[in-house]
Amino acid sequence: MADAIKPREATEVREAVEAAIAEGKTLEVVGQGSKRAIGRAAQWDLTLDLSGLSGVTLYEPEELVLSARAGTPLAEIEALMAEHRQQLAFEPIDYGPIFGAAAGRGTLGGVLAANLSGPRRLVAGAARDHFLGFSAVSGRGERFKAGGRVVKNVTGYDLAKLAAGSWGTLAVLTDVTVKVLPRPETEESLLLFGLDDRAAIAALSRAMGSTGEVSGAAHLPAAAAAKTVVASLAGGRAVTALRLEGVPPSILHRRNVLQSLLKPCGELAVLPEEASRTLWRSIRDVTPFAAAVTGLERPLWRISTAPVQGPEIAARIAAGTDVSILYDWAGGLLWALLPPSDDAGAGLVRAAVAACGGHATLIRAPASARATVSVFEPPDPVAAMLTKRIKQNFDPQGVLNPGRMYAGV
Amino acid sequence: MSRLRMPEADRTVLERREAIVAALRAIVPGEGVIAGEREMRPYESDGLTAYRQLPMVVVLPDTTEQVSRVLRYCHENRIRVVPRGAGTSLSGGALPLADGVLLGMGKFNRIREIDLANRVVVAEPGVTNLAITRAVEDAGFYYAPDPSSQIACTIGGNVAENSGGVHCLKYGLTTNNVLGCELVLMTGEVVRLGGKHLDSGGYDLLGVVTGSEGLLGVVTEVTVRILRKPETARAVLVGFPSSEDAGACVARIIGAGIIPAGMEMMDRPAIQAAEDFVHAGYPLDVEALLIVELDGPRAEVDHLIERVSEIARACGATTLKASTSEEERLLFWAGRKAAFPAVGRISPDYYCMDGTIPRARLPQVLARMREMQQTYGLRVANVFHAGDGNLHPLILYDANNPGELERAEAFGAEILKLCVEVGGVLTGEHGVGVEKRDLMPAMFDEADLAHQQRLKCAFDAEGLLNPGKVFPTLHRCAELGRMHVRGGRIAFPDIPRF
Numbered sequence: 046m047a048d049a050i051k052p053r054e055a056t057e058v059r060e061a062v063e064a065a066i067a068e069g070k071t072l073e074v075v076g077q078g079s080k081r082a083i084g085r086a087a088q089w090d091l092t093l094d095l096s097g098l099s100g101v102t103l104y105e106p107e108e109l110v111l112s113a114r115a116g117t118p119l120a121e122i123e124a125l126m127a128e129h130r131q132q133l134a135f136e137p138i139d140y141g142p143i144f145g146a147a148a149g150r151g152t153l154g155g156v157l158a159a160n161l162s163g164p165r166r167l168v169a170g171a172a173r174d175h176f177l178g179f180s181a182v183s184g185r186g187e188r189f190k191a192g193g194r195v196v197k198n199v200t201g202y203d204l205a206k207l208a209a210g211s212w213g214t215l216a217v218l219t220d221v222t223v224k225v226l227p228r229p230e231t232e233e234s235l236l237l238f239g240l241d242d243r244a245a246i247a248a249l250s251r252a253m254g255s256t257g258e259v260s261g262a263a264h265l266p267a268a269a270a271a272k273t274v275v276a277s278l279a280g281g282r283a284v285t286a287l288r289l290e291g292v293p294p295s296i297l298h299r300r301n302v303l304q305s306l307l308k309p310c311g312e313l314a315v316l317p318e319e320a321s322r323t324l325w326r327s328i329r330d331v332t333p334f335a336a337a338v339t340g341l342e343r344p345l346w347r348i349s350t351a352p353v354q355g356p357e358i359a360a361r362i363a364a365g366t367d368v369s370i371l372y373d374w375a376g377g378l379l380w381a382l383l384p385p386s387d388d389a390g391a392g393l394v395r396a397a398v399a400a401c402g403g404h405a406t407l408i409r410a411p412a413s414a415r416a417t418v419s420v421f422e423p424p425d426p427v428a429a430m431l432t433k434r435i436k437q438n439f440d441p442q443g444v445l446n447p448g449r450m451y452a453g454v
Numbered sequence: 455m456s457r458l459r460m461p462e463a464d465r466t467v468l469e470r471r472e473a474i475v476a477a478l479r480a481i482v483p484g485e486g487v488i489a490g491e492r493e494m495r496p497y498e499s500d501g502l503t504a505y506r507q508l509p510m511v512v513v514l515p516d517t518t519e520q521v522s523r524v525l526r527y528c529h530e531n532r533i534r535v536v537p538r539g540a541g542t543s544l545s546g547g548a549l550p551l552a553d554g555v556l557l558g559m560g561k562f563n564r565i566r567e568i569d570l571a572n573r574v575v576v577a578e579p580g581v582t583n584l585a586i587t588r589a590v591e592d593a594g595f596y597y598a599p600d601p602s603s604q605i606a607c608t609i610g611g612n613v614a615e616n617s618g619g620v621h622c623l624k625y626g627l628t629t630n631n632v633l634g635c636e637l638v639l640m641t642g643e644v645v646r647l648g649g650k651h652l653d654s655g656g657y658d659l660l661g662v663v664t665g666s667e668g669l670l671g672v673v674t675e676v677t678v679r680i681l682r683k684p685e686t687a688r689a690v691l692v693g694f695p696s697s698e699d700a701g702a703c704v705a706r707i708i709g710a711g712i713i714p715a716g717m718e719m720m721d722r723p724a725i726q727a728a729e730d731f732v733h734a735g736y737p738l739d740v741e742a743l744l745i746v747e748l749d750g751p752r753a754e755v756d757h758l759i760e761r762v763s764e765i766a767r768a769c770g771a772t773t774l775k776a777s778t779s780e781e782e783r784l785l786f787w788a789g790r791k792a793a794f795p796a797v798g799r800i801s802p803d804y805y806c807m808d809g810t811i812p813r814a815r816l817p818q819v820l821a822r823m824r825e826m827q828q829t830y831g832l833r834v835a836n837v838f839h840a841g842d843g844n845l846h847p848l849i850l851y852d853a854n855n856p857g858e859l860e861r862a863e864a865f866g867a868e869i870l871k872l873c874v875e876v877g878g879v880l881t882g883e884h885g886v887g888v889e890k891r892d893l894m895p896a897m898f899d900e901a902d903l904a905h906q907q908r909l910k911c912a913f914d915a916e917g918l919l920n921p922g923k924v925f926p927t928l929h930r931c932a933e934l935g936r937m938h939v940r941g942g943r944i945a946f947p948d949i950p951r952f
Contacts, residue, residue, distance in 0.1 A: 206661025
């Protein structure tokens with residue numbers, strides 16, 4: 046592993062980037078390194094470790110806003126928000142289980158740079174939708190800020206959107222501000238059993254179009270369902286799950302709405318609060334495909350598509366190989382577990398996505414595969430040109446995480 | 455008219471006007487090119503009517519192919535282009551340039567697809583915001599962002615401005631509700647960003663195009679998500695003896711974990727004007743009025759209305775009325791929604807500001823505004839999206855009195871600087887445009903603005919698309935591209951060297 050620089054102040058981040066520019070070196074930008082195995086397999090000269098930039102700098106629960114230094118552990122932020130019955134509504138995935146690492150790691154800066162989200166993405170947005178503002182050091186060695194600390198702001202370009210999901214390739218975040226929201230008072234889930242993929246997604250679509258206000262809509266085919274808290278309820282069948290969150294009288298009412306709507310779809314059960322939380326944590330973190338269950342060698346793809354196209358993409362991949370799927374976002378998010386192969390199944394997955402629309406990211410694969418296939422969705426030629434120019438304008442010498450997303454970016 | 459420095463007209467372009475008009479007619483036939491002074495008059499300003507400028511020529515394309523060819527032609531011939539939707543911008547985002555082509559998108563007015571299974575609508579950019587809801591409401595759906603101008607403003611303009619509305623605390627701004635677009639770059643190249651799926655597989659280009667005020671590209675198709683219409687909605691009308699009490703009540707409601715669908719505040723002059731105009735039943739003996747709306751299942755709304763009412767009483771509310779019918783709820787809103795025209799009745803002119811502040815600073819900001827009223831000798835009525843801290847002070851003036859417009863503008867600028875000073879921003883939903891362009895340095899330093907412009911340079915390196923908007927100075931991209939390396943300086947002497 047490369048030597049590490051561990052700045053304690055934003056000015057030291059700038060000095061590190063300036064030095065890298067002056068000496069023609071590249072930097073790997075990391076927080077706690079919890080997502081280090083994601084991205085193209087590339088080599089960097091030095092590690093810029095941001096875990097020393099830590100601490101919540103502003104938290105005003107009644108203003109729904111929290112600012113922290115980028116390297117602040119997510120766990121610390123979640124504990125603080127919990128004291129005020131608040132949360133990050135976008136429900137960021139914890140990648141620990143997928144990579145066979147400890148759970149509960151990661152920094153707020155990392156959550157934003159990777160634009161993480163979870164089951165509630167469907168109704169509450171992703172990290173991008175809650176990222177209000179930041180200070181950063183660009184690959185030019187200049188400190189700059191964007192956005193603000195208020196939830197409604199259209200002053201200047203929305204550079205927080207650009208930073209979200211740029212995986213540290215444009216700028217090193219040093220301070221970030223996010224919107225926080227109240228935690229729902231309680232939750233429960235409604236389960237349907239034994240549906241095939243298409244019937245399940247059709248049921249989820251009906252539920253999403255109802256007044257049931259569903260905040261999580263997933264389908265676990267039998268193999269995935271068997272590895273969750275609902276395994277014994279499922280008894281070898283697939284499980285289709287709908288989450289209801291809010292105040293108790295509201296949940297009771299919406300349960301009735303959904304039960305009468307979905308009765309024709311098959312047997313229904315109600316999963317109470319605690320088991321519901323456990324189930325949705327499994328779905329968020331994709332634990333049925335955790336390294337401890339499947340091993341690290343089997344490639345895992347994350348595919349975002351139009352919800353009704355989910356089963357079609359799955360069928361196309363299944364026509365070419367032995368694939369296991371877990372559906373979230375009412376069918377719009379597929380986690381696809383493939384058998385090991387030289388290209389990690391990229392040919393099949395990319396062809397299916399090209400035919401049905403959406404984008405796919407190879408989240409877990411051996412470094413050899415990540416060195417040869419495109420990990421992120423290859424952009425079309427015009428988007429690729431814009432991507433390269435943005436990188437060139439923010440990081441002309443390619444100092445920050447070069448090659449992590451795309452060759453030459 | 456007040457003074458505003460716009461990019462100097464390019465004489466060599468103006469000299470070629472006849473040839474340019476002919477070339478554009480070859481691309482967009484028939485009535486799609488307007489070159490007569492009288493016919494161009496409706497395009498000389500947008501919702502910010504203090505500024506007017508006739509464009510060199512107006513072009514109204516109706517296919518992506520035409521947009522692409524017009525832009526490619528203008529790019530090759532170094533002609534500036536100003537895109538325009540319905541022209542409802544309150545910040546001058548569509549103000550024409552004397553040497554520029556005004557690209558009107560009004561003919562793109564079809565809804566292309568309603569996809570209820572995926573809960574999306576694909577629309578051309580000239581479709582109005584409200585028309586999207588109208589197209590899906592029979593099926594029980596709606597499009598959530600609801601700017602006050604929704605009957606007229608277009609979805610393409612909403613994308614350009616990242617428009618909000620009274621319900622965005624709970625449902626988000628345009629950026630949170632747009633899934634995809636087709637975009638034509640200044641070079642004429644066409645790119646699709648996003649689609650019916652969520653998030654981007656690479657850089658979030660859709661995210662930066664949204665709210666870019668027509669400086670990055672021209673949107674020719676938009677895909678938005680639609681939501682199931684809530685089962686019911688109720689509003690509660692609460693009067694307070696001071697705006698401090700009202701502000702505290704807003705904080706307590708949110709602190710209690712309740713995110714209302716809408717939460718609006720009005721001060722005494724705004725209440726008075728609105729009540730005189732629409733007779734909504736507003737109390738006239740209060741300093742501040744809150745409208746809190748809850749939506750969702752009936753059981754939830756009834757439950758939360760009770761909790762909001764308890765909190766309001768504990769905060770010293772002197773009047774409290776919860777709507778018991780849809781008619782009553784709409785009546786509560788009628789006053790608020792008519793606040794601008796109501797103010798228009800009591801003053802010959804008014805100037806609408808749009809800063810956002812951290813809500814806790816409201817009493818301080820209101821107190822300072824009262825002082826400023828003395829200084830400038832002008833009155834202010836305040837309406838306020840209280841939930842998200844977005845202030846709309848309406849400065850009352852009379853343009854017929856020499857110097858009053860300039861005083862109103864100076865007053866407005868001072869209010870916006872105050873918003874920034876207390877931790878807020880220059881604009882919450884109206885955009886920077888030309889109106890707040892020269893105030894940008896109050897919020898952003900040189901490096902901040904340079905990085906924003908570096909994004910611009912990636913999309914439009916020659917700066918031909920909507921110049922004179924957003925940025926006080928548009929630097930040349932080559933100049934922004936230069937690196938200033940502090941050569942040989944050793945950082946981190948105590949860490950392992952490279």
